[in-house]
Amino acid sequence: xxxxxxxxxxxxxxxxxDGRILFEGVTNYTFKDVLTHGEKETxxxxxxxxxxxxxGEPIQYVLGETEFMxxxxxxxxxxxxxRQDTETLVEWAIxxxxxxxxxxxxxxxSGCIAISVKKYTHAFVTALDISEDALKIAEQNASxxxxxxxxxxxxxxxFDELENLDFVLSNPPxxxxxxxxxxxxxxxxxxxxxALDGGKDGLDFYTDIAKNSRxxxxxxxFLAVEIGYNQAxxxxxxxxxVFGNSTVLKDLCGNNRVxxxxxxxx
Ligand code: GLN
Numbered sequence: 001x002x003x004x005x006x007x008x009x010x011x012x013x014x015x016x017x018d019g020r021i022l023f024e025g026v027t028n029y030t031f032k033d034v035l036t037h038g039e040k041e042t043x044x045x046x047x048x049x050x051x052x053x054x055x056g057e058p059i060q061y062v063l064g065e066t067e068f069m070x071x072x073x074x075x076x077x078x079x080x081x082x083r084q085d086t087e088t089l090v091e092w093a094i095x096x097x098x099x100x101x102x103x104x105x106x107x108x109x110s111g112c113i114a115i116s117v118k119k120y121t122h123a124f125v126t127a128l129d130i131s132e133d134a135l136k137i138a139e140q141n142a143s144x145x146x147x148x149x150x151x152x153x154x155x156x157x158x159f160d161e162l163e164n165l166d167f168v169l170s171n172p173p174x175x176x177x178x179x180x181x182x183x184x185x186x187x188x189x190x191x192x193x194x195a196l197d198g199g200k201d202g203l204d205f206y207t208d209i210a211k212n213s214r215x216x217x218x219x220x221x222f223l224a225v226e227i228g229y230n231q232a233x234x235x236x237x238x239x240x241x242v243f244g245n246s247t248v249l250k251d252l253c254g255n256n257r258v259x260x261x262x263x264x265x266x
Contacts, residue, residue, distance in 0.1 A: 003029055004038030006046060013050045018059055022049055025063035058186050069116035073141050078133035080195040082112040086171050088251040089226050089258045090116050093169055096222065097121040104128065104216065106156040106170035106209060109195055111138030111149070113169055118147040123166075126150045128159055131194060156205055160212040168213040171226040172205035174198040202228055206235050210242040210261070217263040224260035232256035 001009075006027070011019030024030055026049055027042055052062045060066040060081045065074050068082035069090055075081050090113055097103060099122040105114035106128050114127035115138075127149055129135050135151055142149045152159075156172060175196045181188060187196070198204050206225065213223040223243070227235045232248045236259055239246040243261035251257035 001042060002038060003027065003040045003042050004034050006042050006044070007031070007034045007038075009046055010050065014053055018053060021059055022046070022053060022062070025059075025065070056185050057190055061190060068110075068112045069120070071112075071116055071119060071145055073110050073112055073115070074137060074144060075110055076133075076137055077190055078131065078192060079110040079137050080191055082110055085251050085257055086113065086226055088249060089113065089169060089171065089224060090120075092249055092258060092260070093117055093167065093224060094120040097123050097167055099123055101166040102126075102162075102164065103167045103169065104162055104165050106159070106168065107172045107195070107205070108138050108151075109134050109171070111141045113171060114138070114149050115141055115145050115147045117169070118142075118149055119145060126152060126162065128152045128154045128156060130155050131192070134192075134195075156212075157208040158212070160215045162216045164218045165213075165216045166218065166221045168209070168217060168221075168223045169225070170205070170209055172198065172209060174202045174205070174226070174228045174231060176200065176202040198228075201234070202231060203234055203238070206238045207242075210239055214242050214263055219263060219265050221263050222260055223263070224258055226257060227259055229255035229257070232259060235259045 007023050010023040020031055049062055053059055060075050066081055101123040103123050103125045108114050108127035108129045114125050118125045139151055173196050175198055177197050177200055180197050236246040239259055239261040246259055246261045248256050249258040
């Protein structure tokens with residue numbers, strides 16, 4: 001088949017946006033190539049890919065990759081697909097972090113936070129996850145991006161084994177258990193529940209992460225976490241109790257998305 005027909009096959013089946021993403025992801029041709037070299041041959045069979053997308057599977061899993069902070073990440077159902085929401089936390093972090101800083105990323109999943117912080121700051125980065133399958137993907141993403149990161153298997157509820165850190169970052173699971181089953185089919189049927197479910201009130205991780213981080217941070221260090229759009233008050237309360245201060249940041253849609261605290265002891 002020639003690529004302009006392949007492009008049409010994808011967009012007819014999936015619409016302009018998804019069709020184009022699938023075509024470009026599967027072929028490594030761009031839409032521009034379709035316009036300029038439409039008669040080029042491809043022997044790829046697009047139908048199995050189209051079938052999976054029509055079956056509700058997120059296109060990122062079908063392609064096995066996605067983009068975050070302009071970097072490429074491999075994704076499988078062992079890890080949450082990196083969200084643009086999370087760039088709010090990363091963009092705040094890379095503005096503040098310099099190359100001598102020691103950074104820990106809790107609940108790293110695909111490694112998207114740890115790896116983009118490493119790439120854009122050259123700091124010393126350690127990343128933790130409880131899922132061995134997620135860690136395997138995160139490690140592959142680190143080598144894919146040439147990022148030197150130390151990975152640790154561990155539980156963010158209890159991990160407090162590092163010291164003198166400058167930054168602890170985390171996008172922990174924060175969806176209320178009852179809400180998880182009501183999420184979009186794409187999310188609930190394909191993405192890992194362990195990466196989404198934050199317990200009854202969605203706040204399970206924040207108290208433990210705050211206490212453990214306070215122990216691991218050096219004086220003047222920061223804890224910064226992603227939150228659900230409706231959790232700013234609850235997470236600020238938790239952080240205020242542990243650190244005596246907290247600040248909320250909004251994402252590009254204007255939703256509260258990040259809470260951070262500074263460790264200050266006299
Ligand atoms: N933002 C993700 C979602 O809405 C959830 C991420 C998380 O629980 N940490 O699907």
